[in-house]
Amino acid sequence: MAKSIKEIAQELNVSKSTVSLVINHKAEQARISKELERRVLDYVEKVGYKPNSLAKSLATGRSNTIGLIVENIGDSFFGPFALHVEELLRKKNYHVLYSSTLGDPQNAQDIIDFMLEKKVEGILLAPTVNLEEHQRKILENKVPLVVFDRNSPEVATHYVHIDNGDSSRKACLHLQSIGCKNFGLITIDSDQPQMLARKNAYLQFCEETGMQARILQLPYNRLRQKGIAALRSWVSKNVDLDGLFFTTNYLCILGLKSLRSEGGEHFNFPLFSFDDHELFDILNPKISCIQQPLEPLAKTCVKVLLKEIDSGITSPKEYVISTNLIKR
Amino acid sequence: MAKSIKEIAQELNVSKSTVSLVINHKAEQARISKELERRVLDYVEKVGYKPNSLAKSLATGRSNTIGLIVENIGDSFFGPFALHVEELLRKKNYHVLYSSTLGDPQNAQDIIDFMLEKKVEGILLAPTVNLEEHQRKILENKVPLVVFDRNSPEVATHYVHIDNGDSSRKACLHLQSIGCKNFGLITIDSDQPQMLARKNAYLQFCEETGMQARILQLPYNRLRQKGIAALRSWVSKNVDLDGLFFTTNYLCILGLKSLRSEGGEHFNFPLFSFDDHELFDILNPKISCIQQPLEPLAKTCVKVLLKEIDSGITSPKEYVISTNLIKR
DNA sequence: TATTTCTACTAAAACGTATTAGTAAAGATA
């Protein structure tokens, strides 16, 4: 069905080179006559020739594809982020090979291997833990790498992120400013650097103000029913709590489900979320949050990656995107 | 850095064929001696050989990649759906090339062309309007195609979907059962078949019960501020409304934002959404909905597609997945 | 001992493209 250059060349009684050169707009520099050029062009159009991009990539070494590795393409941060990335790259004639790690390093490693085999021209990565070796592998393969959202300090890469510590501090100050004197922190039981930074800023705030630190760490892979129950009982035990600061929006949603379920009417204090959610502004009471500006984040990632692809790998830099405090 | 089979063969003083055969576990059937096999295997391991999957695909005609084309990877239906698909295919050693059309046929066409050029082994597609020709093109290229969520009746393909009409009817009956006597329908101004089916079931219900039909159709690409205002004023005008049925969850969210904004306290009647949302069960009052079971949907799509890939293209069938009515 | 059968490989072609060096014919130069 789909014709190859070879077939087209035979049918036109010219060489493959001629056809290839014409197709790639190199007729002029290869001194192909206008007439022949037209003849080829017309025929190519007529039979609806479509190049086999595998063969093309093999020959040129360019796949026009970049890899995007996120934690979960289905969540409300990475999904829309991915959409932005795709849109930005579409304009530059790149396409995106996505994959979700679900936080599992084994998945992440498989995905990276696969992408390297597919010869992606660059990788945008939100790393899991224990991914240092594979990140190095990417760089050893001379594939540009931009890490975002979180990083592994032990391996030097371009790193696009928000200032977690500062944002977390802003959150604390906000809660203080609206009158909370004893707010707790709900976070996740993981040593991801961005989570640590959020927690540490809270601890720092406690130290400065003398507020007693109250922290609940939930295990990452038990977030549904068990998490809801654990959270509820923890809050019940800490009777003097007058506010909660969640270090991610899915934790906040968990918190909502936990505290708003039957019998939870008396848990009536402000909640604050790290990361926004499309429904936070219609809940009652409304939920204030730190908002990560997705578009600037995506833009920076894409810009940095494309620069690396164009001009070769340069020494790693850090790009900090400032967050918004949304008061509701 | 990355060695090729050719280099490995030279360094071991054997032929490329030998190396290739060993790597692909065909040493036995090609009568390669155990010793040589070991020698090759060890060396391959030692130098960390990784195949170039472009070359491999070119030679074998298999890319181990399938294309997934959705409307918006960032939304709360397609995002989690995509995750399921990815997980299911990962197990079968397939990878996913995603893309979002944003409802634009031009995007959709470009994406399809790109995927055909990339030689995906199958395509999972949620079509936009005016995509008939390109769907045919996919089939002409002998690439298995499974359409889901919506379809174009003019082109015969495998089609996995929920029963929109029946589900919509269930929704109406539910609203009736909780006492609504005059509920309106908010839908989108589009002739996507699944939207028509939802609307028509409502009209049918009106006819049967004698309820007066009240329908607001919002233009798809003006869903933000303008939509909110339009919806608010429409509801204000229809003073006897005592319930609203939204044909998608994003319309429902729009509705929430519209009716719950300042001064909207008196709009206090049940809302019903087609498609669930993670926060619908903690809003007050809770929002009932039709839930599309993502996992069965994804499973069916993947199963049908893989079967096509394995055993060649078969005559199109329709697969209807039943929905759940979630009463809250 | 001449022929057949195994064994253990390898040579060669193929997948579909890009690219560079080369070439035959025509025209220009001296």
Next chain:
DNA sequence: TATCTTTACTAATACGTTTTAGTAGAAATA
């Protein structure tokens, strides 16, 4: 008219793999 340029192409090689047909030498057969 012998040499140099230019024109308009094409042949050949490469990219990295898979696969099939082939082959040299050893072993078995008759």
